Each structure stands twice: as C-alpha cells, then as structure tokens.
Amino acid sequence: MEAHDGISAKLVQEAGFRGVWASGLTTSAALGLRDSNEASWTQVLDVLEYMADATTLPILVDGDTGHGNFNNVRRFVRKLCERGIAGVCIEDKLFPKTNSFIGEAQPLADVDEFCGRIKAGKDSQTDDDFVLVARVEALISGQGMEEALRRAEAYHRAGADAILIHSKKSDAAEIFEFTERWANRAPVVIVPTMYYATPTDLFRQAGISTIIWANHLMRSSIAAMRETAARIHEDQSLVRVEGSVATVKDIFRIVGNAELEEAERRYLPAR
Ligand code: SPV
Ligand code: MG
Numbered sequence: 001m002e003a004h005d006g007i008s009a010k011l012v013q014e015a016g017f018r019g020v021w022a023s024g025l026t027t028s029a030a031l032g033l034r035d036s037n038e039a040s041w042t043q044v045l046d047v048l049e050y051m052a053d054a055t056t057l058p059i060l061v062d063g064d065t066g067h068g069n070f071n072n073v074r075r076f077v078r079k080l081c082e083r084g085i086a087g088v089c090i091e092d093k094l095f096p097k098t099n100s101f102i103g104e105a106q107p108l109a110d111v112d113e114f115c116g117r118i119k120a121g122k123d124s125q126t127d128d129d130f131v132l133v134a135r136v137e138a139l140i141s142g143q144g145m146e147e148a149l150r151r152a153e154a155y156h157r158a159g160a161d162a163i164l165i166h167s168k169k170s171d172a173a174e175i176f177e178f179t180e181r182w183a184n185r186a187p188v189v190i191v192p193t194m195y196y197a198t199p200t201d202l203f204r205q206a207g208i209s210t211i212i213w214a215n216h217l218m219r220s221s222i223a224a225m226r227e228t229a230a231r232i233h234e235d236q237s238l239v240r241v242e243g244s245v246a247t248v249k250d251i252f253r254i255v256g257n258a259e260l261e262e263a264e265r266r267y268l269p270a271r
Pocket of ligand 2: 023024025035062064
C-alpha cells in the first residue's frame with residue numbers, strides 16, 4: 001500500500017498491510033512537485049528516513065530510473081540499506097523520468113545498460129534480504145509483449161529479484177498474457193491503477209506475487225483536504241467539518257504521544 005510520508009506509512013501499518021510502497025508519484029506530490037525527478041535523490045532519501053522511522057513494515061521504494069546510471073544506482077542502494085529500506089524498484093527508462101501515465105511511447109533504456117544498473121544495485125546491497133525489483137515499461141510504451149518478455153528475461157538474468165510488469169490498459173488481459181508466458185520464472189509485481197476493476201483473486205490465481213495499490217492514500221487525502229478547505233472557506237466556521245475530520249487526540253495517538261509521556265516519567269526529574 002502506498003505511503004508518501006511518516007504518517008501515511010503509519011496508517012498503512014494500522015490498516016494491516018504487510019508492506020509499504022514509497023511511491024515516486026505521491027512522495028513528489030506531497031512535496032508539491034511533479035513526478036519528473038524534481039525532488040533530488042537525497043531529498044527523497046530524507047522522506048524515506050521519516051517513513052522508515054514511522055513503521056516496522058518493509059518499505060519498497062520507487063527508485064524511478066535509479067537517478068542516473070549504474071553508479072547512481074549503487075550509491076542509492078547503499079544509502080537505502082543504511083536506512084533500513086527493504087527494497088527498491090527501478091524502471092527501464094531514462095533520467096529524468098516521466099510518469100508512465102503521461103504521453104505515449106516514452107523512450108526506454110537500452111537493455112544492456114539497464115542490466116548494468118540492476119547488477120550494480122545488487123552488488124551494492126549491504127543487507128542480504130534487500131530486494132531489487134526491475135520494472136518493465138515495454139507494454140506502457142507500446143513496444144509489445146515480445147519486447148516485454150525479452151526485457152523481463154534479461155533483467156531476471158542480470159539478477160533482479162522480481163519483475164514489475166506495468167500496464168496502462170483498463171483491463172488486465174495483457175497482464176495475464178504476460179504472467180502465463182512468463183510462468184513465474186521470477187516473482188511478478190503489478191500496479192493495477194488503471195485495471196482496478198479486475199478482482200484480486202484473479203491475480204492470485206495467475207500466481208502474481210505482489211500487488212501495489214500505488215497512490216490511493218494520496219488521492220483520498222487530496223479529496224478530503226479539498227473538501228475540508230472548501231467548507232471552512234465557505235462557512236468561515238469549523239462547525240460543519242468538526243465531525244468529519246480526525247480528532248487532535250487521534251493525531252497524538254498515531255504519532256505515539258503515550259510513549260513520550262511514559263519516557264518523561266522515566267527520564268525527567270520528578271516534580
Ligand atoms: C508510482 O507510484 O510512483 C509509480 C506507479 O511508479 S505509476 O504511477 O503507475 O507509474
Ligand atoms: Mg513512480
């Protein structure tokens with residue numbers, strides 16, 4: 001489940017999910033930026049540090065293209081491992097990236113060059129359990145199934161732990177064709193943002209390892225914030241919103257004020 005800052009990471013955990021997707025789109029949006037590598041990789045790292053501190057869940061980071069070539073990927077992976085991040089997903093595009101749902105026929109990285117990024121990332125992990133997911137953009141960019149399979153195979157051979165196959169179709173037919181032909185040579189990850197109506201059980205039956213619900217906490221918070229701001233502006237009063245917003249007490253609970261009170265009793269001189 002997507003998160004983009006400390007509190008959304010906590011809410012992902014509270015809801016019962018088993019992992020966090022640190023989305024590039026939504027961490028950028030939370031900073032008021034576009035999903036075009038406008039936030040530098042160290043600014044992203046700062047956000048990830050808050051997220052990692054906020055949750056005990058594993059975090060899979062959207063690493064975009066890896067922020068450059070193989071050398072940028074290996075430095076990024078080392079820093080992610082230092083911060084206790086569980087894994088990174090890199091996509092076979094060029095820096096600066098553009099969100100997959102913008103435009104048509106975005107240029108893809110050269111396969112061999114991207115395999116170098118994968119190898120460099122895997123060679124740089126300092127945590128044995130760190131995972132590198134290779135994201136195939138061939139279907140999105142209109143290069144077809146054969147190219148998607150060719151790339152998945154190459155990335156798998158280069159050492160990727162899993163393949164993210166991305167699609168912007170409104171049904172999952174090409175995802176199922178991919179999973180059938182791929183035959184689980186490596187675990188498959190999907191992002192059903194556009195083909196959201198497909199029942200999750202069908203993905204389970206197709207042997208898909210992981211589903212990323214990639215942006216829904218950001219999108220729901222935009223809807224809620226927009227409505228609250230408009231109401232208060234219109235009414236010049238809080239009366240109509242008080243019942244529909246989280247309480248201040250809820251904020252204290254989520255960020256763990258109880259622990260601080262307990263620590264104060266332990267560490268501050270008795271009054
Ligand atoms: C993200 O959440 O930033 C992703 C998924 O990369 S998508 O927006 O579908 O490209
Ligand atoms: Mg992204």
